[in-house]
Structures are given as C-alpha cells and as structure tokens.
Amino acid sequence: xxxxxxxxxxxxxxxxxxxxxxxxxxxxxxxxxxxxxxxxxxxxxxxxxxxxxxxxxxxxxxxxxxxxxxxxxxxxxxxxxxxxxxxxxxxxxxxxxxxxxxxxxxxxxxxxxxxxxxxxxxxxxxxxxxxxxxxxxxxxxxxxxxxxxxxxxxxxxxxxxxxxxxxxxxxxxxxxxxxxxxxxxxxxxxxxxxxxxxxxxxxxxxxxxxxxxxxxxxxxxxxxxxxxxxxxxxxxxxxxxxxxxxxxxxxxxxxxxxxxxxxxxxxxxxxxxxxxxxxxxxxxxxxxxxxxxxxxxxxxxxxxxxxxxxxxxxxxxxxxxxxxxxxxxxxxxxxxx
Amino acid sequence: xxxxxxxxxxxxxxxxxxxxxxxxxxxxxxxxxxxxxxxxxxxxxxxxxxxxxxxxxxxxxxxxxxxxxxxxxxxxxxxxxxxxxxxxxxxxxxxxxxxxxxxxxxxxxxxxxxxxxxxxxxxxxxxxxxxxxxxxxxxxxxxxxxxxxxxxxxxxxxxxxxxxxxxxxxxxxxxxxxxxxxxxxxxxxxxxxxxxxxxxxxxxxxxxxxxxxxxxxxxxxxxxxxxxxxxxxxxxxxxxxxxxxxxxxxxxxxxxxxxxxxxxxxxxxxxxxxxxxxxxxxxxxxxxxxxxxxxxxxxxxxxxxxxxxxxxxxxxxxxxxxxxxxxxxxxxxxxxxxxxxxxxxxxxxxxxxxxxxxxxxxxxxxxxxxxxxxxxxxxxxxxx
Numbered sequence: 253x254x255x256x257x258x259x260x261x262x263x264x265x266x267x268x269x270x271x272x273x274x275x276x277x278x279x280x281x282x283x284x285x286x287x288x289x290x291x292x293x294x295x296x297x298x299x300x301x302x303x304x305x306x307x308x309x310x311x312x313x314x315x316x317x318x319x320x321x322x323x324x325x326x327x328x329x330x331x332x333x334x335x336x337x338x339x340x341x342x343x344x345x346x347x348x349x350x351x352x353x354x355x356x357x358x359x360x361x362x363x364x365x366x367x368x369x370x371x372x373x374x375x376x377x378x379x380x381x382x383x384x385x386x387x388x389x390x391x392x393x394x395x396x397x398x399x400x401x402x403x404x405x406x407x408x409x410x411x412x413x414x415x416x417x418x419x420x421x422x423x424x425x426x427x428x429x430x431x432x433x434x435x436x437x438x439x440x441x442x443x444x445x446x447x448x449x450x451x452x453x454x455x456x457x458x459x460x461x462x463x464x465x466x467x468x469x470x471x472x473x474x475x476x477x478x479x480x481x482x483x484x485x486x487x488x489x490x491x492x493x494x495x496x497x498x499x500x501x502x503x504x505x506x507x508x509x510x511x512x513x514x515x516x517x518x519x520x521x522x523x524x525x526x527x528x529x530x531x532x533x534x535x536x537x538x539x540x541x542x543x544x545x546x547x548x549x550x551x552x553x554x555x556x557x558x559x560x561x562x563x564x565x566x567x568x569x570x571x572x573x574x575x576x577x578x579x580x581x582x583x584x585x586x587x588x589x
Numbered sequence: 590x591x592x593x594x595x596x597x598x599x600x601x602x603x604x605x606x607x608x609x610x611x612x613x614x615x616x617x618x619x620x621x622x623x624x625x626x627x628x629x630x631x632x633x634x635x636x637x638x639x640x641x642x643x644x645x646x647x648x649x650x651x652x653x654x655x656x657x658x659x660x661x662x663x664x665x666x667x668x669x670x671x672x673x674x675x676x677x678x679x680x681x682x683x684x685x686x687x688x689x690x691x692x693x694x695x696x697x698x699x700x701x702x703x704x705x706x707x708x709x710x711x712x713x714x715x716x717x718x719x720x721x722x723x724x725x726x727x728x729x730x731x732x733x734x735x736x737x738x739x740x741x742x743x744x745x746x747x748x749x750x751x752x753x754x755x756x757x758x759x760x761x762x763x764x765x766x767x768x769x770x771x772x773x774x775x776x777x778x779x780x781x782x783x784x785x786x787x788x789x790x791x792x793x794x795x796x797x798x799x800x801x802x803x804x805x806x807x808x809x810x811x812x813x814x815x816x817x818x819x820x821x822x823x824x825x826x827x828x829x830x831x832x833x834x835x836x837x838x839x840x841x842x843x844x845x846x847x848x849x850x851x852x853x854x855x856x857x858x859x860x861x862x863x864x865x866x867x868x869x870x871x872x873x874x875x876x877x878x879x880x881x882x883x884x885x886x887x888x889x890x891x892x893x894x895x896x897x898x899x900x901x902x903x904x905x906x907x908x909x910x911x912x913x914x915x916x917x918x919x920x921x922x923x924x925x926x927x928x929x930x931x932x933x934x935x936x937x938x939x940x941x942x943x944x945x946x947x948x949x950x951x952x953x954x955x956x957x958x959x960x961x962x963x964x965x966x967x968x969x970x971x972x973x
Contacts (some may be wrong), residue, residue, distance in 0.1 A: 289787050293655070306801060309792035314785045316658050317794040319681055322651035325643060329611065329655020329663075330785060332639045336610035336661040342787055360651065363644035 255435045258284040267310035269302040272467025274458035274474055275376040276302060277431040279311075279347070282374060282453075285441030288313060290343045293327040295357060296320035297349035298383040299376070323348040324361040328369040335370075343372060343445060350377040350391035354412050365421035368449040375414065375452070378459035386462045394529070395522060397464075397514045406517065410529070415454055415488065422491035424449040428483065430456055432474035436485055436497050443487075456483040464513020476508040481534040486541070494540040505530050590766045596757030599727040599764055600666060600692040600750070601626035603734025605636040606772040607690075609664040610779075613641040613652035615671060618704050619754040620694040623666040638664075646671035650678035650691075657687040658793060660784035662738065665689070668754060669696035669710040676714065679747075683718030684809070685794055688741035688748070688779070690734060691719075695854065695905075696754040697940040705941020706754040708854060709906040712882075712914045718809060720748040720816055721883040723853040727752075727762040729835055729880075732827065735767075735776055739823040742779055744816045746809075753855045753905075755941065767831055775830045813884040820881055837881035840893055842868060846875025848956045849897035851915060853879040856903055856937075856944045863949040874953055879915060891922050899931045901956040903949070905938045912965045933962040937969040 262283035269276035275298060283290060291314045294300050300317055304310045318326035327346035334342055348357055353375035361373060380398045381387040387400040390412040401407045418426045425447045427440040437455075444451040458474045460467040477483040478500055485498040505527045509515040518526070594602065600623045604612065612631070614624045630636035643649045646667050653663035667675065672693055682689050697707040711721060720740060724730045730752045737748035752758055785793070797805060820837045828834035839857075842864050843849055852860045857878040867874035877893050894900055900923075904913020911917060916934030923930055933956045938944035948969055955967065 291785050291787065301796065304792060304795055306792075306795045306797045309790075309795065311792070312790060314787060314790040315792040315795070316655070316785055317792070317796075318654065319651060319677060322648065322654075322678070325648040325651045326655040328641065329613065329652035329657075330659045331655075332611050332641060332652070333656030333659025333661035333663070334785075336639055336656070337659065339659075359644060360648045363648060367642070 257281075257434060258438070260284060260287070262288065262290075262312045264310045264312065267302050267304065269298070270459075270461055270467070272458070272460040272470035273298075273302070274431050274456070274470060275299060275349075275378065278374075278376050278429075278437075278455045278457055281431060281434055281437045282345070282441050283311070283313065285438045286343050286345065286372070286445055289341055290345055291316065291330060293318055293323060293330060293344065293346045295323040295326070295346075295348050295352045296383070297352050298378070299347055299349070301383065320352055321356040322360055323352050323357050324364040324369070324371065324373055327371040327373070328364050328367075331370050345372040345374060347374050347376065349382070350375060350379060351381045351389045353377070354390045354414055358417075362417075362421065365418060365423050365450045365452070368423060370448055370450070372444050372451045372453065374455060376455045376457040377414075378457045378462055379411070380462055382459050382462040395515070395518060395526070397517065403517060418452045419488045419491040421450075423452060424490055425487065426452040426454070426491075427487035427497075428454045428456070428485055430474050430478050430483065430485060431458075432471045432478065433485060433498060440487060440497070462514070464516070465511050469511055473508065473511055476503065476511070479503045480505045480508045481530050482508055484534065484537055486537065493544050494537070495544075496537075496541055590768070591763055592766055593761050594727060594764050595622065595759055595761050596727045596730050596752045597622040597694065597759070598626050599731040600734060600752070601630060602764075602766055603731040604664045604690075604692075605630050606731075606767065606769055607662065607664070607735050607738050607776055608769075608773070608778065609636070609638050610661040611641065611653065611656035611663045612638050612665065613643050613649040613656070613663070614665045614667070615643055615646045615649050617646070617668045617671040619696060619758045620666050620668040620671070620692070622758070623692060623694070646674045647678055650675040650682060650689075653689045654678060654682050654685060654687060657682075657689050657781075658685070658785050660779070660781035662779040663687075663689045664691070666692040666694070668694040669698055672710045672714060673698065676717070679714055679717040679719060682747045686745040686809075686812070688738065688745055690737045690741060690748050690750065692730075692734065693749050693751045694754045694758045695751050703940045704754070706756055707905045707939045707941070708751065708753075709939075711749060711751045712906045712908075714749070715883055715914065718746065718813070719883060720746055720820075720881070721751065722748065722880055723751045723882060724757065724880070725855060725857045725878065727757060727760070727764045728833065730757060731764055731766065732831070732833060732835070735772060736820075736823050736827055738776055738779070740816060740820050743819045743823075744812045746812050746816060751854065756855045765833075771830065775827065816884050817881075817886055835880055837886050838889055838893075839878040839880065841876035841878065842873075843875040843877055843893050844896065845873050846897045847873040848899045848901055848953050849875045849877055849894065850949065850953065851877045851879060851900060851902040851919060853882065853915060854905065856905060856949070859944060859946055860903070860949055863946050863953065866946070867953065882915075882918075885918050885922070887922050890919060894919065894923060894930055897930055899933065899956045901933045901935060901952050903944070903952060904934060904936050905944065907936050907939070907966070916965070931961045933959075933967065934965055935967050935969050942970060
C-alpha cells in the first residue's frame with residue numbers, strides 16, 4: 253500500500269539547506285506530524301541558517317533562535333512561559349545538531365531530562381560540526397575523516413551512544429528515526445506528540461558535503477544506514493522498554509561506507525572491523541529488546557524465549573562491546589562506527 | 590506590613606510582589622537564601638510561579654530567556670561565578686530585548702576562592718546591555734526589584750539589581766513590605782508586545798547580515814538612553830504610590846562640596862555618617878550616591894560633579910590594568926567636557942574587607958590634602 257504523506261506543509265520551499273540535506277527533509281516530516289501548534293527552538297547549528305536570515309523564515313511556525321548549549325533549557329523555558337500564561341496546547345520542540353546535543357548542550361539536556369520537562373528534543377545528527385565546516389564531534393563515527401580528524405589521524409573513538417544516555421534518564425520516550433523511512437518517522441513524531449514529558453528523537457541526518465557524497469544519494473545512504481544495522485530504527489519507552497520498529501535487511505556495512513568520501517580511506521580489514529562492531533552493537537540492542545520479555549515474565553507472563561532473538565551471533569553480549577573495543581584498539585584494528 | 594528581613598529575603602519578597610511567573614535559579618553563596626525563600630514561596634503557593642531548578646546559572650538565564658520569549662515575567666538571582674557563567678546569556682537576553690530581572694548579590698571574583706563582597710562581578714558585566722542598579726539597604730532592594738520590572742518592560746531591556754553580599758544579603762533590617770494589591774496597581778501583569786505566538790508565527794533572533802546588524806545596535810543604545818528618563822518617571826511614580834523615592838542617583842550635601850565622595854551600594858550608608866561628621870565640623874564634604882550605573886546617567890553626574898572642587902570616587906572593584914570602574918566612568922564624563930574638577934580614584938573594600946567610617950575619612954583627608962591626584966589608583970587599607 254502506498255504511504256500518503258500529510259498534505260500540510262509547514263516548511264517553505266526555497267530554504268537555504270544544501271541539496272540533499274537530510275535535516276531539511278527531517279524538519280519537513282517533523283512539522284507535518286506536529287502541526288501548526290508547534291514552536292521550534294534552534295541553537296547554533298546548520299538549521300540556524302537553514303531557518304533563514306533576518307528578516308526571512310523558512311518555517312510557518314514560530315522560531316526562537318538560542319545559544320549553542322541551551323537548546324533543551326531554552327525550549328523548557330518557552331514551554332514554562334507558555335504554561336504560566338495559560339497556554340497548554342502548544343508543542344515546544346528543541347531542534348539541535350549533534351554538536352549541540354552530544355557535546356556542548358548535553359549538560360542542559362540532561363538537566364531537562366532529569367526534570368522530565370515537557371518538550372520534544374530532536375537531535376538531527378549529521379555526525380560532525382557541519383555548519384562550521386565538518387569538524388569532529390562526539391557523534392562522529394570511528395575512523396571517519398573530518399577536517400579536525402584529517403589523514404592519517406582519523407577519529408579514534410566510537411560514536412557516543414546518545415540514546416543510552418537519554419534512556420538512563422528514564423524519559424518517557426526516546427526514538428531513532430530516519431527521513432528515508434517517512435512512515436516510521438511520522439509515527440514516532442505523532443507518538444511523541446501524544447506523550448507528556450521529555451521526548452527525545454535521534455535522527456541520522458545525511459549530509460552530502462560533510463560525508464562527501466553526491467546529493468542524489470542522500471536517501472539511499474540514509475536507507476543503507478538502517479539496512480546495514482548501523483543506525484537501527486527503534487524506540488525506548490520510560491528508559492526500559494526497547495522496541496525495534498523496522499527489521500533491517502542486514503546488508504554488509506561496506507554498502508554504506510563505500511558511497512561516502514569520509515570513509516574512502518578504509519582498508520578492507522578496517523571495513524571488516526566496522527562490520528564486527530556493528531554486529532556486536534546490534535546484538536547488544538537485541539539483548540535489550542529481549543530483556544523486555546524477561547520483565548514480562550516477572551509480571552507473570554512466561555515468554556522468556558519470545559521476542560527478538562539475536563540472529564547474528566552466539567556471542568555473549570552486554571558490556572562486551574566496550575571490552576571488545578579495547579581489544580580491537582590493542583590489536584590496531586580500531587574501526588568502529 | 591513592616592518586617593525585619595534580610596536583603597536576600599527582600600529580593601524574594603520583591604520578586605513575589607512582582608508576581609514573577611517563571612523563576613529559574615541555581616544556588617551560590619551568598620545568594621542561596623534567595624533561592625530557598627523563593628522555593629518556600631512557590632511551595633506554599635504564596636507565589637504562583639514555576640520554579641525551575643536548573644543545573645547551572647547558564648541554564649538559569651537561558652530558561653529566563655525562553656520564558657520571557659513566550660511572554661512570561663521571568664526572574665533569577667546569582668552571585669560572582671554564577672554571573673560570570675551567565676555572561677554569554679546576559680548578552681543574549683539583552684540583545685533579544687527581554688525584560689528579565691536578576692538580583693546579583695555582589696561577591697568578589699575568584700581565584701582565589703572568596704565569598705565576600707565586592708562589585709567586580711556585576712561591573713564586569715557592564716557591557717552586556719543590562720540596566721544596573723546598586724542598592725544601599727534592604728528596603729531599596731525590595732523596591733528596586735519592583736521598579737526594575739517597570740523600567741525593563743517599558744524599554745525592553747533586562748535589569749540587574751545589585752546588593753552587597755553579606756552586608757545586605759545576610760543582614761536583617763526593618764523593611765516595609767507593600768501590600769500586593771498596591772503593587773498590582775503599580776506594576777500590572779506583563780503583556781509582551783512581541784512574543785512567540787503560534788497564531789502569529791515569527792522568527793526571533795535569526796542571523797543578521799552586516800547591512801542590518803548595526804541598526805539593531807542603534808535601537809539598543811536608544812533604548813538604553815530612553816531608560817534614563819523612564820527610570821526617573823518610574824521612581825517618581827513609586828514615590829507617589831508608596832511614599833519612598835530613590836532617584837537614579839542621590840545627592841547628599843553635594844551642592845557646595847569641596848570634597849564630594851562618590852559611592853555605590855552599602856558604602857553609601859557609611860558615607861552619609863562621615864559626611865554628617867564633617868558638616869558638624871563645618872567642613873564642606875558631600876556625597877553622590879550612584880544607584881543607576883547602566884545606563885550611565887552622564888548628564889546628571891556631570892551636573893553634580895562640576896559643582897565640586899574635588900571628587901573622591903570609592904570603588905569596591907578594580908579593572909586590572911586600568912582603574913576603579915566608577916572612577917573610569919566619572920573621569921570620562923568630565924574629561925570630555927574639559928572640566929577642572931580633580932577626580933581621585935580609591936580602591937577599597939575588596940573581597941569583603943570592611944569600608945568603615947575611618948576608611949572613608951582617610952579618603953576624604955587624602956583628597957583634601959592634595960590639589961590633584963598623584964595617580965589614577967590609590968589603594969586604601971591594602972597591607973604592604
């Protein structure tokens with residue numbers, strides 16, 4: 253059945269996002285799901301330019317630009333100000349990049365998550381400081397090129413697991429989303445809209461100039477990130493209940509990596525190491541999804557063996573992934589995404 | 590209703606009577622009892638505000654920026670390192686033209702660690718575009734918070750009300766607490782002209798290119814200039830409503846002074862006594878109390894100072910490599926007009942050291958004994 257996108261567009265055409273910008277498509281889908289009664293709070297990031305220079309705006313909803321490290325708390329402040337004025341039916345959404353979320357904005361995001369402030373926080377993650385010209389962030393994948401991890405000093409550590417950080421705050425809802433899967437994307441945004449408290453959406457946002465690929469490949473690469481299990485689509489309720497929302501095909505990671513200039517330096521054994529790591533992370537995710545069944549057993553439902561099984565390996569999982577990383581580093585095979 | 594309260598409680602009462610809607614703050618000595626008192630007010634329902642307990646002063650001010658952008662009356666309080674951490678957001682709040690009010694309990698800056706009073710913290714923020722008011726006693730603290738909202742909401746600039754750490758913040762004084770109904774009449778609820786509104790979507794603070802940014806700065810400066818007159822009107826109206834007035838500055842035996850002391854904060858109270866003593870002896874010593882520091886009341890200061898033979902500025906702060914900050918500003922006011930008045934700059938009371946009557950007498954005597962200052966900075970009471 254063909255999936256019909258909502259008709260209402262709250263993103264103007266003619267914005268100044270780069271051709272093929274995943275974050276622009278993500279904003280379009282997000283506002284389609286959230287609707288007109290939404291305010292968007294944007295810290296320093298690509299979107300502080302995509303949203304338009306004074307006096308123009310690329311959105312049909314109010315925008316509040318804010319300081320780099322204040323996306324979450326600025327949005328909370330707006331929400332609290334509205335509620336203080338008796339306005340309760342407006343969604344306030346922080347819309348920040350990976351730098352503003354994984355790095356400089358993490359402190360205020362953590363504080364808002366701990367208080368469970370009633371905002372939607374979207375991180376559109378293009379895996380580096382793209383607005384300033386492709387500098388490494390803590391969301392940059394292992395062994396990736398950026399202008400501050402130049403050849404041969406590529407990114408030395410794996411990407412920070414932001415979803416686990418947010419899950420550890422036991423917020424009501426966290427989800428990953430990709431603009432290559434609009435139905436899944438809109439479902440998650442609609443679900444987020446229906447929940448009170450801090451809702452966190454992590455979007456992998458393909459970036460043609462930053463990842464070094466032609467813009468026409470943007471959705472293809474976004475789709476490959478999901479189908480290779482590099483960026484699984486899942487959600488976490490209350491920091492505990494993990495649900496996979498799309499079963500990936502499990503394509504080799506090389507399919508994803510080979511299309512991007514930022515990985516063009518990788519040797520075959522490095523690609524293999526990335527594959528191993530992705531398999532391991534996937535298995536770890538499956539473990540958490542399976543653990544949900546275990547909790548159901550505690551409540552009297554005997555379904556320990558149901559739910560998601562780890563299809564990929566018989567390895568022992570859990571905290572192994574960190575140990576494995578150290579081991580790989582020691583062996584000189586430091587290739588995690 | 591009269592009550593004996595601390596300076597920090599006076600701040601909290603001022604905020605409560607102003608019916609602030611969103612409070613966001615982080616504890617720091619000696620401001621902490623403001624946070625505690627406001628928490629009590631919110632918990633007991635005496636103040637119907639959302640108190641957002643954030644993880645830093647940076648977030649406290651950012652929260653106020655968000656709330657004020659949504660059209661709510663926002664309040665915070667801090668001291669020293671907290672104010673310094675807010676610095677980036679202070680610029681933003683002012684550039685965004687949001688009428689936020691902050692109480693800053695003046696505390697000296699580290700390193701080394703110190704908790705005690707001087708005014709280096711707030712004066713270091715003088716170029717952020719905030720209105721600044723320095724208070725002499727707890728009554729003035731309470732009244733100034735209320736007046737600050739009136740001024741800020743008129744000129745759309747944020748305001749900082751400063752009180753000396755411990756000397757006011759933790760000292761109990763008799764304070765008249767006005768009835769909230771009277772304050773309601775004086776300070777009606779805030780109706781923002783421009784705010785985030787889903788029915789009238791606008792983009793706030795989008796990047797400005799060089800062809801428009803400077804014009805925005807001109808408007809900013811015009812609002813600062815406007816604040817001088819507005820602050821006077823607001824003060825006059827406060828006097829009519831509550832029977833107390835402060836002015837944007839106050840002259841005390843300034844008319845014919847041979848030596849005119851210039852003070853701010855609690856040093857003023859001590860200086861009044863010193864002036865009285867000199868006057869009893871028939872010596873023409875006067876006093877200018879600086880309440881409003883930003884905008885700097887240039888014309889009024891010039892009018893007062895050019896009548897004096899010698900001006901002795903008492904700075905509880907220093908701009909390293911230059912001079913005391915009040916002295917700097919006052920010299921610039923006079924020098925531009927080529928006045929003959931000698932301006933003596935004194936640094937006293939840093940890091941909580943007492944500025945006693947003896948200290949101020951020493952300052953007056955130095956000014957009396959010299960035709961012109963021997964240097965730009967004279968340290969008072971610093972051990973060799």
